[in-house]
Amino acid sequence: MTTAQRHPRARPSVEAPARRVIIAVLDGLRADAIAEIPLLQLRALMARGAWTTSARTIGPSVTAAAMGSLLTGVPPQTHGLQSDRFSVPRPNGPVHPLPAQVRAAGLPASGFVRQVPWMLKSVAHGLARQLGFTRAVFGGRCAQEILAGAAQTIAEQHEGLIVLHWPDADIAGHAHGWMSLEYRAAALRLDAALGELIERAGVHDDDRTCLIALADHGGGGAQPFGHDSDHPIDRTIPIAVAGAGVPPGPLPVGTSLLDVPATALSALGLPLPSSYVGRALVGAPTFASLVA
Ligand SMILES: [Zn+2]
Numbered sequence: 001m002t003t004a005q006r007h008p009r010a011r012p013s014v015e016a017p018a019r020r021v022i023i024a025v026l027d028g029l030r031a032d033a034i035a036e037i038p039l040l041q042l043r044a045l046m047a048r049g050a051w052t053t054s055a056r057t058i059g060p061s062v063t064a065a066a067m068g069s070l071l072t073g074v075p076p077q078t079h080g081l082q083s084d085r086f087s088v089p090r091p092n093g094p095v096h097p098l099p100a101q102v103r104a105a106g107l108p109a110s111g112f113v114r115q116v117p118w119m120l121k122s123v124a125h126g127l128a129r130q131l132g133f134t135r136a137v138f139g140g141r142c143a144q145e146i147l148a149g150a151a152q153t154i155a156e157q158h159e160g161l162i163v164l165h166w167p168d169a170d171i172a173g174h175a176h177g178w179m180s181l182e183y184r185a186a187a188l189r190l191d192a193a194l195g196e197l198i199e200r201a202g203v204h205d206d207d208r209t210c211l212i213a214l215a216d217h218g219g220g221g222a223q224p225f226g227h228d229s230d231h232p233i234d235r236t237i238p239i240a241v242a243g244a245g246v247p248p249g250p251l252p253v254g255t256s257l258l259d260v261p262a263t264a265l266s267a268l269g270l271p272l273p274s275s276y277v278g279r280a281l282v283g284a285p286t287f288a289s290l291v292a
Contacts, residue, residue: 017282018244018267019208022154022162022201023260025070026190027063028170028227029215030178031055031238037187041195042240045213048204049242050282052251057217058258060084061227061234066216066257067165071131072097073261073276084228088126096273098261099161100132105270107160110135112150114142114167134160142168143193147200154200158208161264164197166190170219173227178220203243210244210267210282212260239281246282255281 026042031053034042045051058069058076060083068081072095076082080089099109111133116124121138128136135153140146143166150164172186194213198204203211215238221231228234239255244267258278265272266280 017208017246017269018210019159020157020162020201021160021210021212021264021267022197022203023070023164023264024194024197024211024213025067025163025165026169026194026213026215026238027165027167028173028178028217028219029187029190029238030218030220030233031215031236032218032233033169033179033184033187034238036179037184037191039187039191041191041198042213042238045194045198045203045211045242046238046240048248049211049240049246050249050251051238051240052255053236053238054253055214055237055239055251055255055257055259057215057235057237057256059230059235061217061229063170063216069258070214070216070260071099071163073258073273073278075258075277078275086120086127087123088130094273094275096275097131098264099134099163101265101270101273102161102268103132103134105268107268108134108157109161109163110137110150110153110157111163111165112137112139112146112153113165114146115139142166143190144196147193147197151200154197160268166193168193170227173219174225177224178218178227178233206243208244210241210246210264212239212241212264214239214257214260216257241282251281 062084065076068079072079078093102109139149168186172183176182219227221233222229262278263281
């Protein structure tokens with residue numbers, strides 16, 4: 001039995017490979033876009049870390065449900081956000097949100113997402129509180145602006161969790177179609193923001209920061225302007241995990257969005273709640289053993 005198991009709320013051990021985990025959600029970035037669009041920052045991140053372009057997202061493949069799963073480690077049927085509407089849900093089983101787990105270990109958990117209409121502000125802040133974020137910022141309209149709003153936190157918060165959600169590609173996909181010229185331009189803007197995040201967070205220099213970049217869903221599978229279907233193009237997502245000594249190489253077949261919250265806790269050296277259905281892709285004490 002490890003120390004962490006005996007004292008599940010203890011601070012992470014010094015052996016924890018990462019001191020800080022940053023999760024960047026590239027909303028609606030299709031996995032096959034990485035080969036078709038010169039997303040050089042994302043490709044470089046993948047080359048330096050563990051990666052897949054064939055991971056599965058949850059069903060329904062919509063942002064609220066996927067973000068719910070990313071932040072709780074359980075499928076939508078359990079956390080209760082089963083549509084694309086953000087609301088304060090009624091869970092159907094035990095839920096131990098990722099930010100709350102980080103916070104319970106005495107570490108900060110910050111979230112940065114786009115600005116929300118004034119009438120949704122109280123729901124948004126209520127949801128952030130329920131998830132256990134120590135800091136939640138709803139500001140900016142695009143990756144660049146959301147990143148600018150997170151810059152000070154990225155510079156100063158050297159431990160715990162930082163989650164960023166960037167909507168650019170999804171907005172362009174709904175308005176102009178997935179893989180349209182406008183979508184491609186938005187994907188390139190996401191890539192540029194990712195490059196700036198890597199730079200600001202010092203991912204390639206700071207060996208205690210682990211960066212996880214992923215999409216929440218694809219798009220244009222069943223319908224050119226949507227992503228809510230079980231079509232493989234809508235349900236397949238890319239995931240890249242880099243920094244903090246993550247060895248480069250492909251992630252196992254069958255990797256899922258639900259593995260990301262487990263990976264984040266494991267990378268911080270924190271115990272996994274039994275409710276989490278995913279497995280750690282990398283993390284203490286076998287940081288490399290699960291990478292194929
Ligand atoms: Zn969407």
